[in-house]
Amino acid sequence: MTSDKQTAGVAAENHVKIFDTTLRDGEQSPGCSMNLEEKIQVAEMLEAMGVDIIEAGFPIASNGDFEAVREVAARVKNSRVAGLARATQKDIDRAWEALKGAEAARIHTFLSTSPLHMKFKLQMEPEAVHQAVIDSVSYARKLCEDVEWSPEDGTRTEHDFLCRCVESAIKAGARTINIPDTVGYTVPEEFHALIAMLMNRVPNIDQATISVHCHNDLGLAVANSLAAVRAGARQIECTINGIGERAGNCAMEEVVMALRTRHDVLPYDTRIDTRKITPASRLVSTITGFSVQPNKAIVGANAFAHESGIHQDGMLKNAQTYEIMTPESVGLTRSTLVMGKHSGRHAFKSKLEELGFRLSDNQLQDAFVRFKELADRKKDVFDEDIVALVDDAVVRHNDHIRFVEMSVVCGSKGPQSAELTLEVEGQRKTARAEGNGPVDAAFEAIRAIVPHEAKLMLYQVHAVTGGTDAQAEVTVRLEEQGKTVNGQGADHDTIVASVRAYVNGLNRMMVKREKTAPPVQAAE
Numbered sequence: 159m160t161s162d163k164q165t166a167g168v169a170a171e172n173h174v175k176i177f178d179t180t181l182r183d184g185e186q187s188p189g190c191s192m193n194l195e196e197k198i199q200v201a202e203m204l205e206a207m208g209v210d211i212i213e214a215g216f217p218i219a220s221n222g223d224f225e226a227v228r229e230v231a232a233r234v235k236n237s238r239v240a241g242l243a244r245a246t247q248k249d250i251d252r253a254w255e256a257l258k259g260a261e262a263a264r265i266h267t268f269l270s271t272s273p274l275h276m277k278f279k280l281q282m283e284p285e286a287v288h289q290a291v292i293d294s295v296s297y298a299r300k301l302c303e304d305v306e307w308s309p310e311d312g313t314r315t316e317h318d319f320l321c322r323c324v325e326s327a328i329k330a331g332a333r334t335i336n337i338p339d340t341v342g343y344t345v346p347e348e349f350h351a352l353i354a355m356l357m358n359r360v361p362n363i364d365q366a367t368i369s370v371h372c373h374n375d376l377g378l379a380v381a382n383s384l385a386a387v388r389a390g391a392r393q394i395e396c397t398i399n400g401i402g403e404r405a406g407n408c409a410m411e412e413v414v415m416a417l418r419t420r421h422d423v424l425p426y427d428t429r430i431d432t433r434k435i436t437p438a439s440r441l442v443s444t445i446t447g448f449s450v451q452p453n454k455a456i457v458g459a460n461a462f463a464h465e466s467g468i469h470q471d472g473m474l475k476n477a478q479t480y481e482i483m484t485p486e487s488v489g490l491t492r493s494t495l496v497m498g499k500h501s502g503r504h505a506f507k508s509k510l511e512e513l514g515f516r517l518s519d520n521q522l523q524d525a526f527v528r529f530k531e532l533a534d535r536k537k538d539v540f541d542e543d544i545v546a547l548v549d550d551a552v553v554r555h556n557d558h559i560r561f562v563e564m565s566v567v568c569g570s571k572g573p574q575s576a577e578l579t580l581e582v583e584g585q586r587k588t589a590r591a592e593g594n595g596p597v598d599a600a601f602e603a604i605r606a607i608v609p610h611e612a613k614l615m616l617y618q619v620h621a622v623t624g625g626t627d628a629q630a631e632v633t634v635r636l637e638e639q640g641k642t643v644n645g646q647g648a649d650h651d652t653i654v655a656s657v658r659a660y661v662n663g664l665n666r667m668m669v670k671r672e673k674t675a676p677p678v679q680a681a682e
């Protein structure tokens with residue numbers, strides 16, 4: 159277990175705690191939803207990476223969120239588990255109810271302090287807000303020894319009022335004070351000055367760890383977090399791949415690698431095992447259906463690719479000419495095992511380990527069957543192919559609706575049609591439909607088998623590797639009553655990949671519908 163010094167009280171001088179909020183703020187990304195099993199997989203990955211605090215959800219938000227926090231709290235042993243709560247007793251009770259089984263728990267409670275939020279959103283006077291800070295933090299402290307308090311919209315809060323609320327929150331028992339840049343408005347110099355101002359002006363600030371929670375609306379979340387660390391912050395709130403509300407949060411992989419790579423000018427340490435960064439990025443991208451842009455720092459497909467002649471020449475002479483960190487340091491391994499149709503289960507398992515995947519026995523079995531089918535059809539099975547089909551096996555596990563088989567009639571003569579069989583809650587159902595092209599016909603057949611209101615908002619196809627036998631990876635976005643989900647599917651047949659993606663989207667929509675069911679209210 160991480161020592162309390164690292165996760166609860168004041169941080170050691172140069173240690174920066176990593177507070178991951180992929181499961182809470184990350185899940186607030188439009189289109190994102192994770193079911194219980196997926197959240198547990200992500201939490202286990204975060205724990206294995208050495209994350210100090212995992213924010214597992216917002217328990218009052220839904221029964222699904224409550225269950226996820228409770229389950230993560232029960233399983234995770236080497237990271238502290240946090241749950242979010244508004245400044246109300248019922249939120250705090252619900253959070254504690256979910257967290258109390260944890261080896262190390264934290265209640266994270268928040269309340270807006272900016273003039274704009276207080277006046278228009280909360281419709282509360284500053285005095286009432288100040289009192290609510292004291293009441294909520296004191297109440298949370300009665301339940302849990304580790305309480306974090308956040309002044310939402312902190313960067314647009316008047317300094318005197320911010321100092322007063324922070325001082326009172328610490329007096330009431332908060333041991334972490336998190337300053338959120340809720341709307342991604344600040345810039346590094348200004349944020350550095352804000353944190354330095356709090357360090358200088360709040361008399362009891364040394365009783366708490368200062369944390370920062372930066373959003374990326376101006377693309378400055380990582381820069382702002384680093385500026386805050388230089389001013390004295392010792393906890394960074396972040397997410398894998400930078401997912402989160404609107405433009406997202408501070409990306410964990412970027413901020414951690416910046417601290418590691420530029421230790422000369424940023425002499426601060428984290429506990430993160432950076433070799434787990436690439437597998438964690440893949441896992442989150444697979445589960446959420448949010449693909450990572452190719453030029454994304456650290457985890458994008460091009461982050462360590464060198465194509466132009468002068469760069470390749472430099473790389474051959476000395477990799478440091480164009481690489482400031484090694485691919486291995488972020489868990490990107492050069493392939494050693496060549497896979498093909500004669501490969502067996504052991505080699506397949508080793509390959510998955512080499513690629514950083516940890517699958518359950520069922521997922522492994524699913525992926526192996528699909529690998530053999532692919533290897534029969536495709537001459538060379540590349541790592542990218544294996545990543546795509548493992549992604550597919552991970553997202554499909556426990557689905558209500560499953561793809562079974564299909565055939566299409568397509569070509570220039572028309573009408574194009576599809577005959578599709580799906581398994582819905584364990585029962586096979588078949589439908590035939592015509593459409594404007596084979597994909598449209600296939601989607602019509604899905605609608606005939608599973609009637610639904612959701613509209614298709616986005617349809618994207620991407621070839622996993624080069625060549626005409628490449629697998630297709632399809633992403634769809636569905637919208638139903640203002641709620642959006644992404645679905646992903648991969649197959650060597652583009653139409654089958656499309657159906658898999660659409661079915662995956664429908665399964666995610668079901669999870670989202672369950673999540674929006676009214677939460678069970680805690681007793682007053």
Ligand SMILES: CC(=O)SCCNC(=O)CCNC(=O)[C@H](O)C(C)(C)COP(=O)(O)OP(=O)(O)OC[C@H]1O[C@@H](n2cnc3c(N)ncnc32)[C@H](O)[C@@H]1OP(=O)(O)O
Nearest residue numbers: 186216218219220244245246268269270279280310340403
């Ligand atoms: C900056 C952030 O990321 S904060 C976290 C944001 N995340 C989410 O909102 C996701 C989950 N949210 C939800 O499921 C719902 O919003 C719930 C369950 C929390 C609340 O649902 P509802 O009761 O229907 O309220 P609704 O969302 O419409 O409005 C929010 C209410 O909380 C109040 N509120 C907002 N923040 C706080 C706070 N920190 N403390 C106390 N009250 C707050 C608002 O003023 C509003 O109150 P009102 O109903 O009296 O006007």
Ligand SMILES: CC(C)C(=O)C(=O)O
Nearest residue numbers: 268308310338340371
């Ligand atoms: C709850 C707080 C920390 C938050 O998510 C924000 O302000 O963005």
